[in-house]
Amino acid sequence: MKEIYLANDTSFGCPVEATTSLIGKKWVPSILMILNQKPHRFGELQTALSGCSKKVLKQQLNLLITNGLISNSKVTIANMVESTYQLTTTGESLMPIVLAMKTWGKQHLICQRKLA
Amino acid sequence: MKEIYLANDTSFGCPVEATTSLIGKKWVPSILMILNQKPHRFGELQTALSGCSKKVLKQQLNLLITNGLISNSKVTIANMVESTYQLTTTGESLMPIVLAMKTWGKQHLICQRKLA
């Protein structure tokens, strides 16, 4: 259970690194952008992020929960366990940055898929 | 020489991922912030980023050059080779995002150095 944490004993040299250690995870930006639309269930996220394994998805969701960017509510309605993930206020506060990164990427990196 | 490239055959699912593949590197944000102050020589960067090995520093500088965020000019003055790195216009255009990440990190992650 140690891989889900943002930081262990190693402190970050600067706050950007701390932020990067969150959004630098492979699926985190995508997760955030999906949850920015509306809360999603685990299965829905899995479908939306085809290519991301259950394990990694859960791992990165845990990372986001641990750092207060998203929250999880489990409701055992009639038939099934509904496990829903949604952005917290803190998570929402990160969205402008994520979206700025998206815009920047669109403008500057579009043609760099196959270098060398 | 293949690890210095932003992308190989794998295309990114979304532009945020492309941006992340740049600033998600451990020392890249710090390098950018240092170069945002003024151009630096290789040795100066090394001193400023104590903890970053030569190899990784060079690797990440190359990554930034390949993607047009910084440029390198070598001048062989009287005594020594001066190899100077500076931000390009594109590199400068990324700074607002990096600085926003820094601000966000300061506000939200300051006390999360030792979780669990």
Place this chain on the structure above:
DNA sequence: TAAATTAGGTACTTTTTAGTTACCACCTGG
């Protein structure tokens, strides 16, 4: 000529992150 400085390169190892596969627990309808 030898030492020191500056900017690199290369081989190898370790650490971190991601992916695969298989499994468990809970609940429900038949």
Place this chain on the structure above:
DNA sequence: CCAGGTGGTAACTAAAAAGTACCTAATTTA
């Protein structure tokens, strides 16, 4: 009781990123 869906865990493997140690080359000064 059994199949099927939902959410999750554990063990293991693979790939990517970072770190270590040692090497080259040009030049300048003692």
